[in-house]
Structure formats: C-alpha cells, structure tokens
Amino acid sequence: MSKRVTFQQSARPSMSRVSGAVVAAGLGASMVFGAGAAFASGTTGTANTSALAGSATADSVAQQATAQTKAAAKAKADKAEKADAEKKAAAKKKAAAKKKAASWEVPVSKYVLSASYGTGGDRWSNKHSGQDFAVPVGTRVEAAHTGTVVKAGPNGGGDGPAYGNAVVIKHGNGTYSQYAHLSKIQVRIGEHVKTGEKIALSGNTGNSSGPHLHFEIRTSPNYGTAINPVSFLNSVHVHI
Structure with missing residues (x-):
C-alpha cells in the first residue's frame, strides 16, 4: 500500500510546478508578443513619417514645376504679343508713309491767298498762271507731291x-508742279x-509785288501749260 502511494506521487508533478511553468510560459509569450508588437509598431511609425515627408517634397516640386511652366508660357505670350504689336506699328507706319507719298498737299502753311489763277492786270503779260500764297520771306516750301526735280535755279x-x-517737279501722274x-x-x-x-524757302525774287509763293500745276515742265491749281488740288482732295 505504501509503495503504490509512492509511485503515484512520483508520476505526477506537483500543482505548484505546473502553475509556475504555465505562468512562466505566459510571461515569456507576453514578452515575446509585446516586443514584436512594439517592433512592428515602431517600424510602421517610421514608414508613415517617411512617406508623408516624401509626399510633401513631391508636392512642392510639382508646384514649383507648374509655376515655372506658367511663367515660361506667360513670358512667351508676352514676347509674342510685343512682337505682334511692333509688327502692326511698323505696318501702320509704312501704310501712313505710303499714303502720304500717294497724296498731295498745300506747299506752304499759315498763308493768305492772294492772286488766283486766271487773274488779269498790268502785272502780267498774260493772265495769271498760278495761285499765289502770301507768306513771309524764308517760309518753308514743301513738295506738293512725290516726284523728281526737273528744273531748279534762277x-x-x-x-x-x-x-x-x-523749281519744277515732275510727278508720276503726268503732271508738274512749279514753285517761284x-x-x-x-x-x-x-x-x-x-x-x-x-525744297526751298519762299522769297520775293523776279517780278513780284511782295513776299509770296507762286504755285502752278502744269501738263509739261514748261511755261504756257499751266492749269488751274486750286481745281486740281480739289480733285485730289486737297482744299485751300
């Protein structure tokens, strides 16, 4: 009877040992799992921070690139607009010069009309062949129209x-202007x-009763072919 009792006690571990082993195992598992959780938690936090920082840098670079692209596009547009404005201004200037070259004008400014075409009197052997503009000596005399000088002198x-x-100027439309x-x-x-x-300065030379410009429109460069200069100027939209 005593032997059986001894056998049973040696075959079963004591409850305190079993409990101790279970507790130890539990603590070990807790430590292992806790460390793993802590490690995993630490790793996850570092990865998220890096990702956020990388995302912010990428956004900044993208914004800078967009801003630079817009600035370059604006500079290009401004340059094209400036070039277009300069081109239009040049074309306008050229058109104005062309229009001026194609037009006629009065040969003097700030004048008083005196003897007119066809006037008779003792001063002329024949009727007056031009239009007189009374102006002070030294007044600027301008070409009434584009052309080539064919006479010039005393x-x-x-x-x-x-x-x-x-002075006599030949014009492209077959007419001539004379300034005396x-x-x-x-x-x-x-x-x-x-x-x-x-082309000249006005004066009082020749057969003149006072300072003035004598202006003629002719059908040839020579005396005797004059037509009414005022009527002609009116026909080319110049009114005096």
Missing part, C-alpha cells in the same frame, strides 16, 4: 526772269523728293 529755272528763283519767287533753292535737278519734303 531765271525761273529756264522759264524766264519774271519767276525769279524757281524763291529766296533759296534747296534741291537740285534729278533729285527725287517726297510729299511734304522741304
């Missing part, structure tokens, strides 16, 4: 002493002049 440029110093009684001639024969270009 003695009416070859038309006679009554005209004093004179000048104090100074500032062009030479063969010179090309444009509408409004200075």
Whole structure:
C-alpha cells in the first residue's frame, strides 16, 4: 500500500510546478508578443513619417514645376504679343508713309491767298498762271507731291526772269508742279523728293509785288501749260 502511494506521487508533478511553468510560459509569450508588437509598431511609425515627408517634397516640386511652366508660357505670350504689336506699328507706319507719298498737299502753311489763277492786270503779260500764297520771306516750301526735280535755279529755272528763283517737279501722274519767287533753292535737278519734303524757302525774287509763293500745276515742265491749281488740288482732295 505504501509503495503504490509512492509511485503515484512520483508520476505526477506537483500543482505548484505546473502553475509556475504555465505562468512562466505566459510571461515569456507576453514578452515575446509585446516586443514584436512594439517592433512592428515602431517600424510602421517610421514608414508613415517617411512617406508623408516624401509626399510633401513631391508636392512642392510639382508646384514649383507648374509655376515655372506658367511663367515660361506667360513670358512667351508676352514676347509674342510685343512682337505682334511692333509688327502692326511698323505696318501702320509704312501704310501712313505710303499714303502720304500717294497724296498731295498745300506747299506752304499759315498763308493768305492772294492772286488766283486766271487773274488779269498790268502785272502780267498774260493772265495769271498760278495761285499765289502770301507768306513771309524764308517760309518753308514743301513738295506738293512725290516726284523728281526737273528744273531748279534762277531765271525761273529756264522759264524766264519774271519767276525769279524757281523749281519744277515732275510727278508720276503726268503732271508738274512749279514753285517761284524763291529766296533759296534747296534741291537740285534729278533729285527725287517726297510729299511734304522741304525744297526751298519762299522769297520775293523776279517780278513780284511782295513776299509770296507762286504755285502752278502744269501738263509739261514748261511755261504756257499751266492749269488751274486750286481745281486740281480739289480733285485730289486737297482744299485751300
């Protein structure tokens, strides 16, 4: 009986040992699982922070790139707009110059009309062949239209002493303009002049009763072919 009791006690571990082993195992598992959880938690936190930082950097770079692209596009547009404006201004200037070259004008400014075309009297051997503009000596005289100088000099440029110093310009439409009684001639024969270009200074030379510009429109360069200059100017939309 005593032997059986001894066998049973040796075959079963004591309850305190079993409990201790279970507790130890539990603590070990807890430590292992806790460390793993802590490790996993630490790893996850680091990865999220890096991802956020990387995302912020990428957004900043993207914004800078977008801003630079917009700035470059605006600069290109501004440059194109400026070039277009300059091109239009040049075209407008060219058109204005072309229009001016194609137009006619009065040869002097701030004038008083005196003897007109067809006037008779003791001062002329025949009726007056042009339109007189009373202006002070030294007034700027301009080409009434684009053309080429065919006469320039004293003695009416070859038309006679009554005209004093004179200039005759040939125009592309088959007409000629004449400017007489000048104090100074500032062009030479063969010179090309444009509408409004200075060609002389007014005076009182030749057969003149006072300072003025004698202006004619002719159908040839020579005396005797004059037509009414005022009517002609009206036909080319110049009114005096």
